[in-house]
Amino acid sequence: MEEMVGPRLYSCCNCRNQIALHDDVISKSFQGRNGRAFLFSHATNIMVGPKEDRHLMTGLHTVADVYCCDCREVLGWKYERAYEETQKYKEGKFILEKSKIVKENW
Template identity: 75%
Template sequence: MNDEEEQFMRPRVYSCCKCRNQVCLHDDIISKDFQGRHGRAFLLSHSMNIDVGQKEDRQLMTGLHTVADIYCSDCREVLGWKYERAYEETQKYKEGKYILEKAKIIRDNW
């Protein structure tokens, strides 16, 4: 396999903007149309190499949610949050999902 073929076979990943720790796969993105504290954000089904903080109720643009900030497991940079609970029925699909802010992650391996 040549370098170009090998590059094509590797999964596309996003990494922490500070330390380059891999935090999610491109394939885990559910939506790119979310808003974070610092601008645009991705909604993801899964994230890796992160630590989950304390749960707290937060009033977001779409209503009241119980969320927990997520941190890079290497450098502790806050990358976004995890939806623990949605109080409105129309928002229940977010439960257990992750928000990663585009300003806090970079593309890696692509």
């Protein structure tokens, strides 16, 4: 008998709210505030905080922190604007910290 398995996804480490699909991972080689982070093309069930300019490892960016919409855990940030041409590909994408998300359906 074959088991029906849903898509591989990532959930909030605190409340298990579904946040992102594995298929939306662009890169696993990013740095968050607290260690390794993943760059995602999409994220769901989140709230986006106010925009602010931050000096990150790759230069100045306008970013907004992203929170789980259920438990309000800070999960990472959204790139709103990149000031350097080589970083423009990040605009509209999400950084989710590895320590803040857990794998589901793996």
